[in-house]
Amino acid sequence: MKGEVLVLAHTPNDAKQIEAHLRTSGHSVHVLVAPGLDSFADIIEKSNICIAIHDAEFSDCRLIQLVEAVHRHKPQIPVLQLNNNTDARSVTDAMAQGARGIVSLGNLPHLEMLFQQEYELYAMHEELQGLRDKIAELERVRTQDLGSTSAPGMRVQEGIVVHANMALAQALRFSDPEDLIGYPLMDLVAKQDQQTVKDAVKAVMKGRHDDAPVGFTLSSDSGATKRLDARFIRIEHDGEPAIEIRGQESRGPVGDISKDAGVARQGVIAAIHEQALTSIGDAVASLIFVSLDDYTGLEQRAGYDGAEQVAEQVIEIIRETSRDNDRIFRFSLSEMVILGHRDSLEDMRGNLEHFQRTLTRSVLKAGKKEVSCTASVVIYPLASDPEDPQALLSKLHGQALELQKDGGNAITIAGDTAEELKRKEQQALWAAKVKKALNDNRFELAYQNIASLAGEERQFSDILLRMIDEDGEEVLARNFMPAAEANGLMPHIDRWVVQRAAQVIGKQLSEHRDPCFFVRVSENTLADADKFITWLKPFMEKNSFLKGHMVLVIREHHLQDHISRAQNLVNTAQAIGLSTALDHFGTSRQSPQMLERLKVNYIKLHSDFTESIGKAGSDMQALEAIMEYAKQHSVKTIAERVTDANGMARLWQMGVNYIMGSHVHEPDRELRSTSFELS
Structure with a gap:
């Protein structure tokens, strides 16, 4: 079972217990708490709710009100009541008001079984409704010949147009649809959209297309162009597989x-x-x-x-x-x-x-x-x-x-506005400075200590980067990193940092110290992870002493477009002796799914969580869920931007393993040890 469960209650305590039990039992669920019907509608519209729960002790809203609200917004969502009283009369009363049953925190196995049963019914209903809609649309398309529609359309077999309607011919300035027959499809598709159309054709022929409209532009030798939102449908033409590309008819004023x-x-x-x-x-x-x-x-x-x-x-x-x-x-x-x-x-x-x-x-x-x-x-x-x-x-x-x-x-x-052109000029200047600094080896590492709240002796350090300009002045990363990212220089910088960090680790080990360096991997490097892995493997073979002493850090935000590459990098890094971490973690709705897919060793919590310590709200609920997952999967947690002893103590009470920030240590180009004790 996976999805989101909405609980209508005064406090999140019971919801947390439900979530903890379901997650421990292997269900990928996230429990949301609505403090009243006012916030209920907004949550159900924006979230993937699969089950709604009414707390019987919630006097501000009766069960029947929640049932009616669910039916107004998404009637297929099942409603359960959370009630410690599970006698026959209570069950009958709840079901009479529209609930599917009663669950109790006193009988968690029954709660899990009823959840699983209702979730499966809900999922079947959703799938059935989707199939009904698709069948209805396919039937409409099947019974409507291309020639009878005013929307442009054609049939393509083995990449060649074998049939076209008058609407398409007119849009591309052909006098007769027959003139289009024999044209290669790609000769009619604008260059920038050819890959999009190729992917759609391939998906349809393999039965993987989701039936969503594909947007692309057609063009002809006459200079005519036509933008289409078209559906790609697998058909048979003269007994052989073919594809019908059917533009959607315009329903409003164009x-x-x-x-x-x-x-x-x-x-x-x-x-x-x-x-x-x-x-x-x-x-x-x-x-x-x-x-x-x-x-x-x-x-x-x-x-x-x-x-x-x-x-x-x-x-x-x-x-x-x-x-x-x-x-x-x-x-x-x-x-x-x-x-x-x-x-x-x-x-x-x-x-x-x-x-x-x-x-x-x-x-x-x-x-x-x-x-x-x-x-x-x-x-x-x-x-x-x-x-x-x-x-x-x-x-x-x-x-x-x-x-x-x-x-x-x-x-x-x-x-390119005037401001944009000026910004690009500045970026080009910075890019030239970065290239020269790389050639001249004018970079230095800076270290921000990470303190263990369990009193570990080991020296943990977050690795930062400084550029030294031609006058010998230190330049902070925020001044040159944007230009490096925009000009494809980050893979070179990332490798320089790994190499320099390895040299420092080697020196530390020779002095009988036990360092652990957290080294960031940029989005540019992540986008071409295969190339980085090809470089990293032989580097680790030559520097095997690094095993257990370096952690590759990926920012969670960068995973959106590179999740499979990130998985490959994480798996490879761990296989060759490096640990892995996710940085700025926890503020996305997809964060729990990221943890399921990427089995990292450390989580560096987003600084928003540090700021929310001691305050009620969704941030604290999310943090507690993350901490529960980390505990169950032996993932170490690091809190950033800790500024005072009070916040540090609260984080320790919540089970956070490490902290960093101004209360611990400011970044420094000298590697210094930090001893820390909690009383």
Whole structure:
């Protein structure tokens, strides 16, 4: 069983006990506590709740109120009651109010069995509903011939177009669909989208495609382009396997919906040229790309018509929060383009933040359901007329997807503004300095001691880096690291640090000391972990004395795009005698899953946990869950930024193994020992 359990209760104590038991029994669950119905709706919308529990002692909300609330938001979620009184009358009363049964902390095996039973029923219902939706959609597609739809479509066999409809021919400026037959599919796909289409075709032919629409651009020799959100469907054509690529029909007004509702989507391109050449005093012209977050999930929850209804309401909110001279285009089912002028980029950003706040607070209608929605926004200043607006829109689409990978509901500014150009110039200067410092061996290690709260004699040190400039002055990492990261220099720096740390460890061992150095691995190195491993293996063979004395540290945030590479690096490092750690750990909802996948030796807790010590709240609940996991799996924990003895004592009471921060030791280029005792 894996997922999230929501408990409606005054305090988290019982919830913690439930979570601890289920986790000890091997279930990957996370228990969330809602202090009342006010916070319940927000939690159930944003979390992956599979079971809800009502505490019978919670007088602020009756069981039937929770059942009704669950049924309004997600009726398939089972509701249980936590009640120490489990006699027949209590069970009957609970079930009469809509609960699936009663669980008690006095009978944890029964609690686990009932949880497992209800979770399996819930999972089966979710899977069945998904299959029903997919069957209904496939039946709709099957019964609708390509020729009868106004959306562009084609059939492809062994990479060659074997059938196309009139909508596609017209979009690409062919007079007859027959003229498209015989074209290689990749000759019709824009270069930047070819890998996306290849991956989709491969997945469909192997039966692994998830049926989600794929966004890509078609182009022809005539210069015509057509952006498609298309479904890839495996079919048979003349008795042989083939793929049908079917564009989604536009359900809403496409074009400039603020004034000219009938303008075709291609009108966006002309409007971009026009906007770039139009000036309003000293105002800044901008292209804004708005993408609704998790639109595919919205379609699954509310259906296609419900999702379309939501998109239309979002357009209305855009209109209400925009200015009169702004032009708004419906670019695709889930994407809008705004063209407008503001006095500055800060004004434009402020305006769009107002739109996001308004959207987040809005309750939107989706058929008979009420849903919430967020959007990711990319702002592109039109300092000049772009040479290829289509490629620009494709780039902004990609940047919006990146924002959504990080959780969405965010704004970023793309393109080279004056400030951006200046920043890049500064980065280039710093990159040149870093390269020269590498060549001249002008780097030094700095050490921040890590103190054991159990009184270990061993010398633990967090390794930091300093650059020495040509005048002999020390330069902190925060000044040169961004340039090194942006210019691909971090793999060279990481190897330098490992080599230099190895030399220091060797000297320490010759002096009969027992050091342990924590050495960071950058995201650049993690992205090319195979190359780093190829270098690291022979290095460890030549320096076998390092075994047990060096820990490779990976920042949790860097795992999002590199989890499989991180797994390979962690497994390899441990196999050749190095320990591993996760840094800045614990603030992500995916943190428990990261621990399950990466069997690291140490966890360096995010500094937010140190600051939350002694305060009630979700941070403390998360910390307690992490500490429980660490204890069960013999993972050592390190608390960062400890500033006083009081915080240190509280961390010790919670079972934290090590601490670091200003209360322990400031970073120093001299390696100094730290003795620490708790009384």
